[in-house]
Amino acid sequence: MNMIKNKPVTTTCPFCGVGCNLELHIKDNFIYKVTAPFDSVVNKGNLCVKGRFGYDFIYNNRRILNPLIRKSPQKPGARSQAFNVDEWQEVSWDEALDYTAKRLVEIYQREGSNAMAVYCCAKATNEDNYLLQKLFRALFRSNNVDHCTRLCHAGSVVALQKAIGSAAMSNTAAEIMETDVFIITGSNTTETHPIISIQMKAAIEKNGAKLIVVDPRRIEMVNYATLWLAEKPGSDVAVFSGMAHVILKENLYNKEFIDTRTENFQNFSKAMEKFTPEYVESITGVEKDKIIQAARLYANAKRGAIYWALGISQSTHGTDNAHSLINLALLTGHVGKRGTGLNPLRGQNNVQGASDAGAMPWHYPGYQEVDDEQSALIFEKAWNIEPGGLNREKGLTTTEILSNAHPGGVRSLYIMGENPMMTEPNLNAAHKHMQELEFVVCQDLFINESGAYADVFLPATTFAEKDGTFTNTDRRVQRVRKAIEPLGNTRPDWQIICDLARRVEKLLGRPNSAYWDYSHPEEIMDEFGKVVPSYRGIKYARIEKTGLQTPVVDENHPGTPFLYAESFPIGKAIFFPLDFKPIDEEADTDFPLILNTGRVLEHWHGGTLTRNSWLDDLYSQALVEINPVDAKIYDINHLDVVKVQSRRGEVILRANVTQKTITGVVFIPFHFAEAAANFLTNDALDPEALIPEFKACAVKIEKVTEDQLPTKQPYQPRGRY
Numbered sequence: 001m002n003m004i005k006n007k008p009v010t011t012t013c014p015f016c017g018v019g020c021n022l023e024l025h026i027k028d029n030f031i032y033k034v035t036a037p038f039d040s041v042v043n044k045g046n047l048c049v050k051g052r053f054g055y056d057f058i059y060n061n062r063r064i065l066n067p068l069i070r071k072s073p074q075k076p077g078a079r080s081q082a083f084n085v086d087e088w089q090e091v092s093w094d095e096a097l098d099y100t101a102k103r104l105v106e107i108y109q110r111e112g113s114n115a116m117a118v119y120c121c122a123k124a125t126n127e128d129n130y131l132l133q134k135l136f137r138a139l140f141r142s143n144n145v146d147h148c149t150r151l152c153h154a155g156s157v158v159a160l161q162k163a164i165g166s167a168a169m170s171n172t173a174a175e176i177m178e179t180d181v182f183i184i185t186g187s188n189t190t191e192t193h194p195i196i197s198i199q200m201k202a203a204i205e206k207n208g209a210k211l212i213v214v215d216p217r218r219i220e221m222v223n224y225a226t227l228w229l230a231e232k233p234g235s236d237v238a239v240f241s242g243m244a245h246v247i248l249k250e251n252l253y254n255k256e257f258i259d260t261r262t263e264n265f266q267n268f269s270k271a272m273e274k275f276t277p278e279y280v281e282s283i284t285g286v287e288k289d290k291i292i293q294a295a296r297l298y299a300n301a302k303r304g305a306i307y308w309a310l311g312i313s314q315s316t317h318g319t320d321n322a323h324s325l326i327n328l329a330l331l332t333g334h335v336g337k338r339g340t341g342l343n344p345l346r347g348q349n350n351v352q353g354a355s356d357a358g359a360m361p362w363h364y365p366g367y368q369e370v371d372d373e374q375s376a377l378i379f380e381k382a383w384n385i386e387p388g389g390l391n392r393e394k395g396l397t398t399t400e401i402l403s404n405a406h407p408g409g410v411r412s413l414y415i416m417g418e419n420p421m422m423t424e425p426n427l428n429a430a431h432k433h434m435q436e437l438e439f440v441v442c443q444d445l446f447i448n449e450s451g452a453y454a455d456v457f458l459p460a461t462t463f464a465e466k467d468g469t470f471t472n473t474d475r476r477v478q479r480v481r482k483a484i485e486p487l488g489n490t491r492p493d494w495q496i497i498c499d500l501a502r503r504v505e506k507l508l509g510r511p512n513s514a515y516w517d518y519s520h521p522e523e524i525m526d527e528f529g530k531v532v533p534s535y536r537g538i539k540y541a542r543i544e545k546t547g548l549q550t551p552v553v554d555e556n557h558p559g560t561p562f563l564y565a566e567s568f569p570i571g572k573a574i575f576f577p578l579d580f581k582p583i584d585e586e587a588d589t590d591f592p593l594i595l596n597t598g599r600v601l602e603h604w605h606g607g608t609l610t611r612n613s614w615l616d617d618l619y620s621q622a623l624v625e626i627n628p629v630d631a632k633i634y635d636i637n638h639l640d641v642v643k644v645q646s647r648r649g650e651v652i653l654r655a656n657v658t659q660k661t662i663t664g665v666v667f668i669p670f671h672f673a674e675a676a677a678n679f680l681t682n683d684a685l686d687p688e689a690l691i692p693e694f695k696a697c698a699v700k701i702e703k704v705t706e707d708q709l710p711t712k713q714p715y716q717p718r719g720r721y
């Protein structure tokens with residue numbers, strides 16, 4: 001069909017959780033330009049480089065346009081890890097789906113529910129994720145369902161759930177214009193949530209808001225900050241408990257809020273006694289005066305807000321770190337009002353939505369617990385399953401799914417739009433686990449480092465070729481619209497899942513047990529709304545122009561810009577007494593530096609999208625940031641080739657000698673396959689959230705010769721058309 005559109009198609013950006021609105025300009029089924037609507041409440045005409053120019057991955061030559069099956073079947077322990085398309089055979093959808101259903105059902109019938117596992121996808125829509133977890137729960141009776149949220153804000157989620165009963169961002173990003181003091185910690189906001197950072201800068205420059213940055217890296221927002229607390233990695237509990245100590249000692253706390261809205265204050269304040277500014281300075285490296293100033297500034301604010309991301313969460317004590325922030329907000333009453341709040345900046349375009357949709361091992365859609373009898377009954381009824389049929393046991397998390405990949409454990413892994421072989425910690429160990437699987441399915445746009453292990457590849461459409469919804473970081477459910485016809489034989493994820501589910505049902509001899517005959521994602525959202533109260537009022541007709549912020553409890557409900565005005569979901573919020581714990585692997589004489597990992601503006605995670613885009617021309621090689629003082633010690637000049645080694649692996653890349661990282665800490669972005677930072681990272685986990693310590697492990701660095709620099713993956717020039 002030749003679709004020449006006079007009017008651009010409005011949709012939602014597929015990269016980050018800000019959820020910017022895009023206008024896709026189309027001619028002959030080709031997107032030739034992207035702009036942003038000026039009346040969008042989210043981005044007001046602004047876009048970052050990824051949203052504006054990064055969409056050309058859609059047309060990249062390496063995109064897979066037909067279903068593929070391996071020519072020679074893969075065996076556990078002897079899987080080929082080749083990207084080489086010659087090892088694959090193009091097949092019809094019928095053949096690919098019949099084969100996938102047959103292999104999955106065979107493993108399920110032989111090994112049972114616990115052998116089945118799935119990674120859902122925070123880049124795909126709410127509708128896609130709702131259906132994929134439904135397939136694994138309803139048909140394979142498995143709760144081994146997780147997605148990248150585990151590697152991301154799991155620490156924040158567990159702490160927020162325990163302390164207040166809900167894990168979403170409490171306020172709307174745009175309310176920053178009403179804030180007078182805010183803290184940014186563990187968030188490199190200008191590179192990772194660029195359009196929110198524009199609003200933050202405006203709050204400072206136009207409104208005189210004051211900013212406190214707590215981060216071991218000299219991120220760009222430090223240029224706008226009143227105070228920068230350059231702590232040692234992993235010392236957040238001490239920094240924020242030190243601030244709480246000062247607030248308590250100087251009587252700057254909000255007594256009325258504490259009395260009426262919180263519990264456990266006495267135990268908490270007792271635990272804070274030891275965090276004197278002197279003690280905190282000795283652990284964190286932050287001068288005590290700065291702790292005192294930061295405490296006064298935040299406590300005396302009329303409307304204080306905290307924004308945080310992975311520097312807090314990705315730690316073996318990520319849950320405690322997040323509690324230390326929640327404690328501060330409760331102590332000062334800076335929550336439950338406009339312009340305040342506890343604001344974990346969610347990363348992927350639809351990580352909030354995939355979590356809401358139940359893409360998690362311990363929860364059904366809407367955070368209803370899998371081991372709660374009442375919740376199980378609700379879903380048995382909704383999905384037409386016999387009473388007692390759904391699995392009541394909590395499933396495995398992403399990292400656990402891999403470490404349980406052995407005979408008697410997980411045998412098959414279905415991956416929709418994730419790339420664990422770039423994004424899990426300790427990749428050498430992860431590679432061994434992946435090898436042990438019997439059957440791997442990848443449903444993606446490209447054969448990425450994980451697809452290279454797959455037995456079947458199911459080619460999905462991109463965001464621009466399908467309908468649905470994404471839920472952004474401030475809980476706004478927005479439309480994703482089909483702008484072009486799917487390229488080649490690609491299909492939207494929701495259709496692939498339904499086609500597969502019907503085949504699985506047939507093989508299991510339970511046809512039509514759950515409903516899979518949707519003609520449009522809108523019908524999936526209607527079903528989703530029936531089982532998840534906070535989405536009950538989301539109807540496509542209501543979000544045509546502007547999204548609605550959950551909870552939207554009925555069809556007349558206007559949405560909820562900020563939460564907890566009257567009470568918290570668990571009634572009174574709970575203070576958590578904390579103690580300081582060091583990182584799992586501290587620097588020592590053998591591995592004297594700490595490795596911090598994270599992102600750059602131009603790239604996305606494992607690089608599957610952005611390295612198949614011209615964005616790779618903008619930022620084309622991995623660099624390790626090292627402070628000039630350390631560079632001198634190790635005799636390293638700017639752009640020298642160096643080897644970075646940890647106890648688990650090594651990578652070779654060029655050095656970027658820069659003040660951006662503090663002494664004793666080096667930083668590597670994890671986007672580059674030829675120098676994948678996750679060969680080095682530590683897979684030690686937070687005991688409650690089970691999130692790995694991506695942000696700190698011990699490494700050593702040495703100069704090596706130029707010829708040792710690995711060549712980057714062949715990059716094929718953009719443009720299939």
Ligand SMILES: Nc1nc2c(c(=O)[nH]1)N[C@H]1C(S)=C(S)[C@@H](COP(=O)(O)OP(=O)(O)OC[C@H]3O[C@@H](n4cnc5c(=O)[nH]c(N)nc54)[C@H](O)[C@@H]3O)O[C@H]1N2
Binds near residue numbers: 233
């Ligand atoms: N360009 C781009 N944008 C993205 C992404 C991307 O891949 N590329 N990914 C998206 C996703 S999924 C996510 S989750 C977000 C992540 O967003 P961010 O969390 O902002 O991303 P990171 O680069 O991981 O930065 C984390 C920050 O934590 C700091 N940090 C390290 N250790 C510590 C510590 O011990 N304490 C504190 N307080 N800070 C520390 C780092 O120095 C860094 O500044 O970004 C989203 N946006």
Ligand SMILES: Nc1nc2c(c(=O)[nH]1)N[C@H]1C(S)=C(S)[C@@H](COP(=O)(O)OP(=O)(O)OC[C@H]3O[C@@H](n4cnc5c(=O)[nH]c(N)nc54)[C@H](O)[C@@H]3O)O[C@H]1N2
Binds near residue numbers: 149422443445607677
């Ligand atoms: N060292 C280190 N490691 C980290 C982190 C870190 O800070 N440091 N951060 C962690 C965090 S926060 C995250 S969120 C994870 C991210 O980890 P992943 O989710 O594994 O990484 P992505 O590269 O975003 O993988 C997304 C995949 O989805 C595909 N895709 C895109 N759109 C669609 C679609 O519509 N349908 C389908 N089927 N596929 C699609 C893309 O092609 C890509 O292959 O990485 C984690 N790993």
Ligand code: SF4
Binds near residue numbers: 046
């Ligand atoms: S800020 Fe995020 S949502 Fe907005 S254009 Fe950039 S990547 Fe897309």
Ligand SMILES: [Mo]
Binds near residue numbers: 148151152153347348
């Ligand atoms: Mo993330």
